[in-house]
Amino acid sequence: MANQNLYAGLPSAPETDERFDALLTKPGLRIERIISTGQSSPPGFWCDQQEAEWVILLQGAAGLWFAGEDEVRELNPGDWLYIAPHRRHRVEWTEPQTATVWLALYFNET
């Protein structure tokens, strides 16, 4: 039986939009693969989520900026973090030439 692989079907060239693939969807819980190829948050946009998020970058690299922090955090393969609901953040940059692969878990925090 063939396995499902997180690195299957990655784009070989930059794409216009990020890709979001739901890997598992359960009540109050969602696992997504996100593939970026150079995208970033629009100028002035802050991501402000109702759900909690746990995210790990597994390939590529990205810069993440949290509101109130002085510096953009650089994420490299294996780096993970927990983002509390409504903790505002932006993706400042992702690598333009290679696919950046994120594994993100969204859940309702009680």
Place this chain on the structure above:
Amino acid sequence: MANQNLYAGLPSAPETDERFDALLTKPGLRIERIISTGQSSPPGFWCDQQEAEWVILLQGAAGLWFAGEDEVRELNPGDWLYIAPHRRHRVEWTEPQTATVWLALYFNET
């Protein structure tokens, strides 16, 4: 600020026991890093969990056997699967010479 990295502190030589590190613990939800260095399930033992599990192998390799299946599934980096509660399975083998890194998510399935 230093990031937390999934590949930090991996053993450089085989260890007696697998390592289990909780990365996030929330009500009804637990994210664990598991590091295997050649361990497998004891003979005749089947893992039968009350919680649902979503697991991805990110480094190394392993053989997973599900009760009722004819063949052991070989997992390689990026391979992921969902294991329903009480779906019996065994780890038949993990690579003896390199650290096998798993990211496992356990949750209550309602």
